[in-house]
Amino acid sequence: MALVFMLALSIDPSTPGKGGFGIYVVLSAYLVGAAVMIMIAWRSWWWEFRLAPWVHAIDTFAFVLAVYFSEAGKADFNSPFMALTAFLLISATLRWGWFAVAWTSVTLVTVNVIIGAGLFAFGLPIDPYRYGRRLMYLGVLSLMMVWLSGEQRGPRSAPMPRTPGTPGERRNAILVDTLTFARVALQARGAAIAVPHGEEPWTELLRDSGYAVIVDRLGPEALDGSFGEPDRAALIDLARGRRITSRASSYPLALSGPINAPLAEHCGINEAMIVTFETAAGPGQLLIWGIPDMCVDDLPLVETIGRHLSTELDREDLAELAQAASAAALRDALARDLHDSVAQFLAGTLFRLEALSRWIREGHDPTAEINDLKTALRREQGELRAMIQRLRRGEEGDRRTDLVEEMETLLGEMSQHWHIAVRLDAQVRPMPVSIGLAHELRQVLREAVANAARHGCCREVVVSVSTGGPGLTLRIADDGEGFPADSPPPRPRSISERVEALGGTLSICHNHPGALLEIALPNRIA
Structure with a gap:
């Protein structure tokens, strides 16, 4: 925008305003500084994040000075005042939200009031009508931007993958699908997930390098250290001791110092994005590296992926427990049915056979008793078949x-x-x-x-x-x-x-x- 501003001034046939040709010097210096900042932001997510507030302040004062010193006479419709003001407010909205928009608006109004009061105090030429109208436009535009930025519902993110299959039997498929989704969504070179394996002491490690997903089991000492706060994504640079961590209701926090990232150290990764997620079996972690143009704008998506993993794995654990409880209840019910029907019937049949043996030894005709036993056996066979049918088609409670x-x-x-x-x-x-x-x-x-x-x-x-x-x-x-x-x-x-x-x-x-x-x-x- 500064380049367009300077080109507009250079082709304007009218003489530059109050600043004369000094305005070109100001804009040229600003362009050089902007080019340097673009190179820094392109190469380092850390400095892009740390210098953003200072760059925004420089933008604010540079554009205010450029607008003031470039105006000529009453050329109101040629002034870039509204365009530059909108640029500053939109930039604050995209970077920090409504709070930064409010501060930028207050700063712009304050600086303009100070300049206007100074011009009036020293008897310099000023158009009160145009000055008041600009302040009014600035106030209305600021209120609109604060309202719009406050209405934001959070950053958009890609829809999470839905793994098909039977609940309770999809754990590995969920891990593989989420790992692949994270790598593809962020266009990363690779990604890894470390999750605890139920009640066992080891940790499952899945790595996706774009060609295949490799699954490994690590002992309890392999990932020595804490995974950190759950549901908080971070950009990390192990070599330089830098990290930017997301926060629940505030702007991300930049920290310097030693970083405890056992998964990144185990995978041999220096610069990456990580997020810790909680599961019923314990904390796990997702690591994504090789992301082109990695910056804080990627933190919300990584957090969403972490929450998706936590929710899906907990659902799988619940489904698995439900299946185990259902199987145990079925075993108990089947054992009771077999005890109360087959076992008791066989015990009664044994008594009747002993009585039949005595009956035969006494010289009586056993035909009637044998027929009764045959009838009882057929009846018990029918009961067993009915029980098998109930097991196959489920309980008919209606x-x-x-x-x-x-x-x-x-x-x-x-x-x-x-x-x-x-x-x-x-x-x-x-x-x-x-x-x-x-x-x-x-x-x-x-x-x-x-x-x-x-x-x-x-x-x-x-x-x-x-x-x-x-x-x-x-x-x-x-x-x-x-x-x-x-x-x-x-x-x-x-x-x-x-x-x-x-x-x-x-x-x-x-x-x-x-x-x-x-x-x-x-x-x-x-």
Whole structure:
């Protein structure tokens, strides 16, 4: 802009204003200084950042003097006043935001007022109309720029990559995609990510040099030192001990002195951009080097990449934990189902086979008992197939069934299988419940009746089910041997786990004779 200003003055046929030909000297000196500053800023991001406020101050006073000394007479529309003022305010907006715009505006108004007052005090020629109009324009333009710069929502950044795949199984893919994105977005020669590996003591190191991503594992001593404050990007120069660090609600901070950057030292990089990010497993760091024209304007994008990494890795850890918890719950449910159905059925079948052996030795016809065993085996095979189908297609929680009918069918089978009397007392018929709840209660009944027959040696079991009040209540009473009087009744593990999973309560007490189990389930389950 100074060059254009000087060319405009040189081709203007009118005589230069108050400064005469001295204005050319001022502008020439300014052009030389500007050229030197461009070379410095081009070669060093450090000096470009440190000298920016001083250069802005020089621009302000140089343009004010140039405007004043170049004006001739009343050539108001030939004055570069508005163009140079807009340049200074836009420059402050892009560099520092609304606070710098406000300071630049105050400085321009103050300098113009001082010059105008000085001209008036010494009786020098001044046009009050034009002078007042310029101050008014300057004030309005300053207010507009302060408002516009204050409305900025932050720097724009490229959209972060979205890694496809199943959540919980994408950790390495996320690291590779983000590493490649950072290198390509900043046109860098290379990038590296160091992240902790869960509960293991080592650190995973991924390096992307543009040809391939190399993955390595480092011991706990390889990256000796702190990664620094999370979510804060920085430009670093290890050799010169220089760094510029971003801050949450302020302009970046330039610091000199020794730099603790273990990842950069391990990779043998002297000048780069780094950002530390937090994960559930511990802090990690992203290092990017070989960035052309690297400057503080790149800090927001690097911070965004760091936050993206932190969020995505935490989501993966949560998904992985959820998968592990789901798998553990499935294993526990499968173990309970196998115990309460297959294991108890096989135990009952073993008792019946022993009884059948005695029956045969006594000379009786075993055909009827063998047919009953065959029927029971087919029925248990059907139960196993139904359980396999539920595992394949998932729980059908939206379907409902009549709990009383399900229990009557099951208790009839249990009575025939264990050769005991089993009776159901239901106050409400029908009693619709979800498929999942019906399955759980069927398994509870299987386990309870089998325990009463095997361990309590009972002759009869009475099952009662009712709804109302707090929810669904299931009572299972037998007339067997019960529990020893001098010790508390033991809690069957399988039944306890099922009731707890349903959010209910289990009470076990003596029945005189026998034992009594009472299960209460809340309304939201029943």
